[in-house]
Amino acid sequence: MKYCPQCQKQFDEAWLSFCPDDGTALIHELTPSADPNWNPKIRGPQVETPEERETQWLPKEVPLPGAWIAPDERPPMNPVPWEERPRATPAPWQPPPPPAMPVASRNQNLAVASMIVGIAGVVLMGCFGPLPGIAALVLGLVALSQINRSPEKYTGKPYAMAGVIIGGLSLAFYILFLIWVLFASALS
Numbered sequence: 001m002k003y004c005p006q007c008q009k010q011f012d013e014a015w016l017s018f019c020p021d022d023g024t025a026l027i028h029e030l031t032p033s034a035d036p037n038w039n040p041k042i043r044g045p046q047v048e049t050p051e052e053r054e055t056q057w058l059p060k061e062v063p064l065p066g067a068w069i070a071p072d073e074r075p076p077m078n079p080v081p082w083e084e085r086p087r088a089t090p091a092p093w094q095p096p097p098p099p100a101m102p103v104a105s106r107n108q109n110l111a112v113a114s115m116i117v118g119i120a121g122v123v124l125m126g127c128f129g130p131l132p133g134i135a136a137l138v139l140g141l142v143a144l145s146q147i148n149r150s151p152e153k154y155t156g157k158p159y160a161m162a163g164v165i166i167g168g169l170s171l172a173f174y175i176l177f178l179i180w181v182l183f184a185s186a187l188s
Helices: 109-123 131-149 157-187
Strands: none
Touching: 109 131, 109 157, 131 157
């Protein structure tokens, strides 16, 4: 209950903060003597129609799943185990969902090793000769054969192809270099 200190009018609207007649700020009436039916232990009825007054204190119906729920009517945000969650409609007991099976990691070690050895052979050009190129070519071909034989177990075809291509180019470079050295020594 609010009242205007100048014109002494009382207002029940919660949204009003100024008197609509003279514009003065309203004062909240906090004294129980102004309302003869005031009782601090009992909350007043929220509806005035007689047919709804009998049912106003009954528990509310559980909303349907996915329906909008007012913020003050939402359950607390504490996580509840799935067995104890209330259901909108009674359903027979169901076992918990099975735990997710871990996906078996597929093997791609040879394919990655082939690519790494091929790149290392190109970067360290001349340190180990054609050996990294040969190793990358062999590892890549073995990885490709494993992938083609059982693709559900082995993966990494792009890595194996990269290892075969880099190893083959490295080996081709050394063969051309050897031919050039032999040709140059024969001419001199």
